[in-house]
Amino acid sequence: MMKTVALIVFFYVLVLLQTSFLVHFKAVFWWWLATGLILIIVILVNFFENPRRNSGIISAFFAGFFLDIFSENFFGFWTSILLITALFIKFVLKKYVRIPTFKGT
Secondary structure: OHHHOOOOOOHHHHHHHHHHOOOOOOOOOHHHHHHHHHHHHHHHEEEEEEEEOHHHHHHEEEEEEEEHOOOOOOHHHHOOOOOOHHHHHHHHHHHHHHOOOEEEO
16 A cells, blocks of 8 residues: 555656656757656566566556646546556566576475
């Protein structure tokens, strides 16, 4: 529960940073950092999380929700993009990637 609340607050602060502050520094930063910071963070959360957990999907939903609130696109645009990205990463990691583990004898 506390992890979910921390993710919600973290993504709220990141969306505020991306939409209000980093927009003015597109010439200084790389263009993808100023416009795709949330997308990069959601992808990293989903890659480094256990594929059987749902924190990545929850973080994708709330990050997309906050981006939809502060963007000028139609509502649900960023939520659907981030959820589809998170579900695709979860599917690929669960289906095709096997992490070797050592079993004690």
